[in-house]
Amino acid sequence: MDPVTLDDLDRQLLHALQLDGRAPFSQIAGVLGVADRTVARRYARLSALGAVRVLGFPHGRRTGHAEWFVRLRCLPDAARAVGAALARRPDTSWVTLLSGGSEISCLVRTTERSGDGPVLLERLTRTPRVVSVGAQRVLRDFSDHECGWRARASALTGEQAAALRPSYGGAVPWDGLTELDRRLLPALAVDGRTSCASLAQAVGWSESVVRRRLTELRRTRALLFSVEADPRLFGYTTECMMWLTVSPGRVPEVAEALSGDVEIAFVAATTGQANVVAYVVCRDVDALYDYLTGRVGALPGVQRLESVPVTGYAKRMAVPRE
Secondary structure, eight states: OOOOOOOOHHHHHHHHHHOOOTTOOOHHHHHHHHHHHHHHHHHHHHTTTEEEEEEEEEOOTTEEEEEEEEEEOOOOOGGGHHHHHHHSTEEEEEEEEHHHHHHHHEEEETTTTTTTTHHHHHHHOOOOTTEEEEEEEEEOOOOOTTTTGGGGSSSSHHHHHHHHSSSOOSSOOOOOHHHHHHHHEEEEEHOOOOHHHHHHHHHTSHHHHHHHHHHHHTTTTEEEEEEEOOGGGOHHHHHEEEEEOOOOOGGGHHHHHHSSTTTTEEEEEESSSHHHHHHEEEEHHHHHHHHIIITTTTSTEEEEEEEEEEEEEEESSSBOOO
């Protein structure tokens, strides 16, 4: 990828897209006070360079899916091959290489009725170069999906953010996934800004039906959007996964406290002894040390902390790395 430097307008654009991944460029431009073509050109450049993508993904609890964190240890020379194989699966996201390549973590989505856990665990345990495998079910996601990672969503004023934030009124009953949804969601996972015309052609439904269903998916909060961008573009160079063992009664308090920190990109309560899992992004190693010892270690109820450095990705949200 060519070198990329974000200026203030780029950062405002990415913040706007985090608020509404399908916001028309004309709307964003009007709020930012620039020409439509300027915003469209900025996004096209960042997208073409592979620096930024807008991805759509289902809200697990709303769509009847269970999410599991799978963590496996393998021989270092096997990590990339195992990670690539996991990345090709449609039920995985955030396939992350850890500890210099000796570990892999990923998020696996299963249907609620498959209550025995991820089917792929059985296959992994039979892989000779995989040393150990564990899985923790996500019980409650405490992340702010509208905001995402806060360092990426701090460029707009409160007034600008309010003008761009979509409003769907109160909660709407969810009627379950349809056959159309099952075709739409994979396409939106590749590019959340795919036009309704292109989506209609891909799924074999009329454009008007696709447009209405997208609106319904968003109104029911079944479909969410996120901006995928390398933290290094924002000056953050150090990432790690964090597993916390927290007193059960303190789990909500700890998870909610962490969810408001700029260093946290994701935090959830899970099953297992380490019952809070978080993804941490810091400016450098010194900032990570200060955060783990000064902030996380001081939270009441935290009994044990394990942090593991992220050294690469085979896949982020839904699309394998090239």
